[in-house]
Amino acid sequence: MRRRLIMSMLAGVTLVASALLGVSPVSAAQLVDPSAEFGTDWHDPLTAAPPIDKPATKSCEVTVAEAQFRDFTPYRGTYMPPSGCGDRWSKVVLRLDGKVKGRQFDRLGYLHIGGVEIFRTSTPEPSPDGIQWSVEKDVTRYSDTFRQNRDVEMLIGNVVDDTYTGVLDIKATLTFYATEKSAEKSAEKSAEKSVANPGAKPAQKPAEQASTTTPDRVLTLRNGLLTTPRNSERIVAEVYATGSGGGCEEYWYLTVPTSAPYSCQADRGPYREVQIKVDGQLAGIAEPFPTVWTGGWSNPFLWYVIPGPRAFDIKPIEYDLTPFAGLLNDGRPHQLDVSVVGVPEGQTGWSTPVNVLVWQDAQRERVSGALTEVKAGDLANSSMYTPGSENRLDTEGGHRLTVAGYVDTSHGRVKTTVSRALANTSVHRWTDGENTDGLEATWIDDETVTVDGRGPARTTRTRRTYAMDGTTTLGADDRLRTVLTLGDRAGVVETRPGRRTAWSRFDDSYTGDATYTANVPRDQRHAVGTTRERYRLYGSSGCYDRSLTTVQGVLTQDRGRCRDS
Numbered sequence: 001m002r003r004r005l006i007m008s009m010l011a012g013v014t015l016v017a018s019a020l021l022g023v024s025p026v027s028a029a030q031l032v033d034p035s036a037e038f039g040t041d042w043h044d045p046l047t048a049a050p051p052i053d054k055p056a057t058k059s060c061e062v063t064v065a066e067a068q069f070r071d072f073t074p075y076r077g078t079y080m081p082p083s084g085c086g087d088r089w090s091k092v093v094l095r096l097d098g099k100v101k102g103r104q105f106d107r108l109g110y111l112h113i114g115g116v117e118i119f120r121t122s123t124p125e126p127s128p129d130g131i132q133w134s135v136e137k138d139v140t141r142y143s144d145t146f147r148q149n150r151d152v153e154m155l156i157g158n159v160v161d162d163t164y165t166g167v168l169d170i171k172a173t174l175t176f177y178a179t180e181k182s183a184e185k186s187a188e189k190s191a192e193k194s195v196a197n198p199g200a201k202p203a204q205k206p207a208e209q210a211s212t213t214t215p216d217r218v219l220t221l222r223n224g225l226l227t228t229p230r231n232s233e234r235i236v237a238e239v240y241a242t243g244s245g246g247g248c249e250e251y252w253y254l255t256v257p258t259s260a261p262y263s264c265q266a267d268r269g270p271y272r273e274v275q276i277k278v279d280g281q282l283a284g285i286a287e288p289f290p291t292v293w294t295g296g297w298s299n300p301f302l303w304y305v306i307p308g309p310r311a312f313d314i315k316p317i318e319y320d321l322t323p324f325a326g327l328l329n330d331g332r333p334h335q336l337d338v339s340v341v342g343v344p345e346g347q348t349g350w351s352t353p354v355n356v357l358v359w360q361d362a363q364r365e366r367v368s369g370a371l372t373e374v375k376a377g378d379l380a381n382s383s384m385y386t387p388g389s390e391n392r393l394d395t396e397g398g399h400r401l402t403v404a405g406y407v408d409t410s411h412g413r414v415k416t417t418v419s420r421a422l423a424n425t426s427v428h429r430w431t432d433g434e435n436t437d438g439l440e441a442t443w444i445d446d447e448t449v450t451v452d453g454r455g456p457a458r459t460t461r462t463r464r465t466y467a468m469d470g471t472t473t474l475g476a477d478d479r480l481r482t483v484l485t486l487g488d489r490a491g492v493v494e495t496r497p498g499r500r501t502a503w504s505r506f507d508d509s510y511t512g513d514a515t516y517t518a519n520v521p522r523d524q525r526h527a528v529g530t531t532r533e534r535y536r537l538y539g540s541s542g543c544y545d546r547s548l549t550t551v552q553g554v555l556t557q558d559r560g561r562c563r564d565s
Contacts, residue, residue: 036552110155288340323416395428546561
């Protein structure tokens with residue numbers, strides 16, 4: 001494909017768990033037949049993901065931000081805790097409601113409360129007639145932040161001019177659910193959800209996204225320095241890592257070494273790895289998720305209704321830093337650095353804000369301990385370029401890291417061992433002029449955490465797999481076609497000696513095929529496209545399975561199905 005086309009489509013992406021698009025299933029009566037091609041309006045954006053499960057308790061809503069984004073001026077305000085729902089909550093849900101019409105690129109944004117990044121998102125591209133969308137996210141883990149008055153900063157960087165007319169009208173609220181529980185009301189609410197949601201049996205969230213308890217503290221870095229409470233017994237860093245900024249790092253997975261003739265080059269090719277270090281010592285490694293924004297792959301018609309996985313809710317990478325707790329608990333500030341392997345020196349394009357979640361030992365003022373092991377393998381990263389009528393780049397990369405340490409708590413010594421193994425393979429093919437451009441790639445992030453102490457050792461293994469398989473072709477008639485498949489998968493197994501205690505499997509799969517005439521006014525594109533998403537989640541807690549299909553921007557299928565596994 002012509003790289004200038006990708007650059008123009010992605011130039012609007014400028015700045016910047018389990019958050020899910022809060023959209024109810026559509027009944028068969030609402031499904032309509034598609035037209036022969038895209039018109040001036042289409043179905044509002046939605047995903048197949050399950051809704052947030054909300055307690056049947058008293059709730060209080062607080063508006064956090066309400067703004068129209070036309071440029072790069074952040075919204076700034078003040079957050080005040082809710083009154084009438086206490087200061088301990090069973091759940092806190094963030095909701096973003098947006099609307100936009102006209103013409104606009106995809107845009108990236110963030111929401112900070114008290115300096116803590118609680119949400120990172122991108123936007124859909126609008127129809128001339130206008131669209132509305134909503135995103136919900138469980139933000140209970142940030143409860144410590146919500147208990148005091150805080151400064152608020154929100155930005156979705158935007159450009160509005162004679163050509164790009166879409167003003168982003170955004171409202172963000174927090175709903176707090178009190179801890180009082182009513183078993184009868186909860187049962188009634190669960191029954192209602194199972195009828196309203198055709199995919200549920202009942203809904204659950206992936207085990208990898210669940211925390212056993214809400215953190216006691218949520219910390220941010222000051223000039224790259226972290227000071228933890230001296231009685232910390234569990235520490236988790238989360239990094240909202242995104243490749244963005246209008247340059248090639250927005251689609252880093254397509255970059256090639258400088259020896260190959262391609263418009264997006266990076267010294268050693270497309271392998272990326274997000275690393276975190278404590279006082280210069282490697283403490284965690286991870287594969288970044290290959291997010292495709294809603295203008296990606298030169299073809300916005302792929303994303304007008306169904307976005308790619310995570311596009312509206314960027315999940316943070318989590319690093320279990322508990323092995324370093326004994327070191328960090330000395331009361332002094334420690335350096336925390338996040339870097340992205342593979343980014344050419346001096347090149348910008350990645351944003352990596354950090355939050356640190358801390359669980360404290362309420363029975364002790366000081367928890368001592370020690371770091372006992374840091375074992376890093378050699379980082380593998382090789383790309384082999386083969387020239388020809390179809391150029392080809394074969395890439396293999398990977399890394400291994402094991403860290404271990406212990407803390408002496410009020411309930412005894414607890415040893416934590418974290419092992420992570422990364423692997424990436426990709427085959428990139430393109431023709432001269434990039435009129436045909438394709439990628440087939442897989443990323444595997446395999447993590448094992450063993451906690452030994454306070455009873456039998458517990459081991460949790462999480463295997464994350466990301467996949468991308470797509471080709472864009474620009475024909476002699478300037479008809480541009482993109483065929484693309486994306487996958488976001490995870491399997492989680494928790495074991496104690498001799499038995500499996502919990503498990504889950506998650507699979508969010510997207511497929512799209514869209515064609516339009518490039519280099520002509522919008523009303524002459526004669527675009528057609530079919531997109532599908534299937535979201536499956538099942539395991540020891542239940543089952544959820546829902547599929548969506550759109551044709552020319554019209555929702556033609558909304559199917560729920562579930563089976564025991």
